[in-house]
Amino acid sequence: MELKKISNRIYYLPAEEETDRPVIGYIKGDKYSLAIDAGNSSKHVEKFYCELNNAGLKLPDxxxxxxxxxxxxxxxxxxxxxxxxxxxxxxxxxxxxxxxxSDDDMKSRLETGKDIEMCDKCIKLEYSNRQDIKVASADIEFSGSLKIDLGGIYCEITEIEAPHSEDSVLIYVPEEKVMFIGDADCEDHYDNNGQYDKDKLGCFIELIKEIDFNTYVLGHDKPETKEEAISYLMEELKTLS
Ligand SMILES: [Zn+2]
Known part of the structure; x- marks a missing residue:
């Protein structure tokens, strides 16, 4: 089984580098369960749900x-x-x-900088038929922050300022001291040439220092401890002039 267990209530499906599939997280409440991120295709979702079934976990609400x-x-x-x-x-x-x-549409987005090489390459690898690509917006939209009681456990979902992307959202589970950050602490490949913005990285480090967590779940890597995450990011910050 590929699904990894962080605690009795928290699991994740690890990232897959080949087509840039990210970690998908899972929080099991007594009443509701919640997934973090939807993955890069129906096939990725299917794989995640299959792993949940094998582990006897219900599909996310x-x-x-x-x-x-x-x-x-x-x-x-x-x-x-x-x-x-x-x-x-x-x-x-x-x-x-x-x-x-189409090839032409994708090429023109690369030329205008709307999309980037890495994604272009991985989309073509994940989708043998690009007619299958369907982009949906969310059923529920929030501004600021949202707290969800899953039954016996709750999660705080917050829009934050982060170096990776303007729209970064952080998912924090206080009872378990676990935090899912997606790619929030990575460089910005769309608007900052794959570089860190020093101010945004500095603010992000200060923000996470204030949060009481032990497990830091990254979007494309193994989970880290709070100390590991902060020391890595502090090193990166030092290299920026
Ligand atoms: Zn990203």
Missing amino acids: YTVITHWHWDHTFGMHSVVGKTIAGHLTNNKLKEVATWQW
């Missing part, structure tokens, strides 16, 4: 999105239950839903 990038959202149209996104994410998803996927 809610799926929260960490940011608009394709690898975290193109599975949204095929999830069960309701999808939730911050207002900036949802606005961007509505724009991406109008994109066409």
